[in-house]
Amino acid sequence: MELTLPDEAATIDLGRRLAGALPDGLVAFLHGDLGAGKTTFARAFLQALGVGERVKSPTYSLVEGYEIGERRAFHLDLYRIADPGELEWLGLDSLAEPGAIVLVEWPERGRGALPPVDLELSFRHEGNGRSVAFQAHTPAGRRVIQTL
Numbered sequence: 001m002e003l004t005l006p007d008e009a010a011t012i013d014l015g016r017r018l019a020g021a022l023p024d025g026l027v028a029f030l031h032g033d034l035g036a037g038k039t040t041f042a043r044a045f046l047q048a049l050g051v052g053e054r055v056k057s058p059t060y061s062l063v064e065g066y067e068i069g070e071r072r073a074f075h076l077d078l079y080r081i082a083d084p085g086e087l088e089w090l091g092l093d094s095l096a097e098p099g100a101i102v103l104v105e106w107p108e109r110g111r112g113a114l115p116p117v118d119l120e121l122s123f124r125h126e127g128n129g130r131s132v133a134f135q136a137h138t139p140a141g142r143r144v145i146q147t148l
Helices: 008-020 038-049 084-090 092-096 139-147
Strands: 002-005 026-031 063-068 071-077 101-105 119-126 129-136
Touching: 002 008, 002 119, 008 038, 008 129, 026 038, 026 139, 038 071, 038 101, 038 119, 119 139, 129 139
Parallel strands: 026 101, 026 119, 071 101
Antiparallel strands: 002 129, 063 071, 119 129
16 A cells, blocks of 8 residues: 655554554664654654653664653654664563554665564655655554555
8 A cells, every 4th residue: 555645744644544554563674865854743743642741863872762651652863773683782572572662764775683563664855745655564554544
C-alpha cells in the first residue's frame, strides 16, 4: 500500500491515524532520506498515543523512551550509528518487552541488533510533498494496514 502525503499536515494526520490503529505492541521501521518525514510522523504518532511530554528527536541520544499508561514506547534514530555492535551499549533489551511500541529511524544501521519488525514505512520525497509505502511482516502489521 502507498499513500501520497502532500504536506506536513498529511504526515501528522497519518501518524495520528496509525496510532489509532495500533495493536497491543508494534515494531515499525521508518525508512527514508533526510527530511522525508520520519521524525514528523513519529512525533505525531507518539503524541496521539498520549505522550504528554515534548517528543524530542533522538538524533543525538539515539533512543528516547516514554511511559504511556501501562505501555512503553521507544523512538530510535540510528543515523549516527556506524556499526550495529554499537547498540549493545544502549541496553536495548526492553525493546523486546511484550506490548512495547518501537519506532526506528534508519533501521538498516542496526541490522541484527533490533527486534523483529512488524511494519515498515518507506518515506520519500515526491515533488513538494512526500509519499509513504507500507510493508507488513506480521499479522499485527497487516492489521494496521487494513485499518488505515
